[in-house]
């Protein structure tokens with residue numbers, strides 16, 4: 355299965371037409387094209403703003419940015435010098451190797467190690483590997499975080515999240531099942547740490563109005579659906595999920611958001627963002643998501 359590298363990108367192609375494009379800057383998946391079981395032609399499943407910077411000058415507005423070691427504004431002493439959402443999405447990763455390449459799918463590994471720019475702002479040792487796997491109807495992304503220290507050395511404490519911009523008719527989207535899950539709204543505080551916990555009462559969460567909610571211990575399996583389209587998100591080790599859409603008033607103030615961009619996506623972002631993963635020396639943590647194209651049925655998750 356062809357894997358092409360050029361101009362700072364890695365392109366994966368599947369014999370039945372699916373494809374994925376990864377920018378080495380930020381290890382950002384820029385494109386995922388796939389057909390559902392009922393589609394004929396592969397369709398673009400991610401949203402990237404027409405005003406997104408793709409030259410490495412700033413994190414990409416769209417696709418799947420990798421958020422590490424902190425989500426949102428830093429709240430851990432080790433992260434105090436870092437920008438919002440950490441450094442992983444604004445560093446250039448290295449193409450390491452092909453993990454899998456057969457008729458079922460193709461999988462590549464990118465890596466990120468401390469460099470001067472990172473070490474000036476984050477003093478802990480780490481090794482990151484990011485494995486992106488494409489099959490006919492699925493795309494998976496796995497973030498491997500290793501604490502390279504010896505057993506008993508300093509712990510590595512972090513948050514991690516896949517900031518998925520799922521291409522959708524935003525005002526018709528429903529995300530299930532989140533009913534009964536505790537969540538924190540950023541709308542009520544400068545960030546969700548200060549917000550009071552609420553319990554989701556809706557059977558399906560919509561983003562018809564400004565939405566910026568962090569769902570804690572959310573179950574790890576979500577259906578994002580709208581008339582005619584849908585994506586299922588299944589996760590491992592990512593206990594929380596963020597649902598975000600700024601809508602027009604806030605969206606129009608985002609400098610690299612194309613006009614009306616907020617109408618074309620919903621961010622459904624699985625992560626470990628309430629609290630911190632604490633990794634002992636020598637240990638490795640893996641957070642995984644598997645995105646599957648569904649036929650857009652608005653039913654609850656299978």
Ligand code: TA6
Pocket residue numbers: 413426438439517540566596598621623
């Ligand atoms: O994931 C939701 C969120 O934290 C929102 O609060 C909003 O800030 C969004 O991320 C985009 O953040 P960015 O730093 O990419 O502009």
